[in-house]
Amino acid sequence: MFGYKVNNDRAGFPLNSITKITNILDNKKINYIVMNNSNDKNIVDFKRKNTYYHYVEVSKEAYELEVKKISIEEKIKTMPFNKIEKLYKVIEDFVNE
Numbered sequence: 859m860f861g862y863k864v865n866n867d868r869a870g871f872p873l874n875s876i877t878k879i880t881n882i883l884d885n886k887k888i889n890y891i892v893m894n895n896s897n898d899k900n901i902v903d904f905k906r907k908n909t910y911y912h913y914v915e916v917s918k919e920a921y922e923l924e925v926k927k928i929s930i931e932e933k934i935k936t937m938p939f940n941k942i943e944k945l946y947k948v949i950e951d952f953v954n955e
Contacts, residue, residue: 888913
């Protein structure tokens with residue numbers, strides 16, 4: 859959602875962005891826990907209104923689309939020029955419909 863890497867179900871944010879991140883999570887009603895270095899916890903639980911799993915699915919779809927895009931871009935880089943011209947024509951026709 860924010861472009862940060864997640865390791866072991868945790869994401870680390872720069873301190874100056876915590877407020878921004880938690881405001882977005884609050885607005886989207888996503889449960890979260892903020893932990894600091896002294897292991898103090900700030901737990902926010904929206905209970906039944908939690909939309910975490912919805913955003914997990916949206917994020918998975920976006921990730922899969924990005925992987926496909928990168929794969930296609932890599933294949934295009936190795937295509938001969940005449941095939942690239944044909945491909946661009948197809949893309950142009952599609953987006954101009």
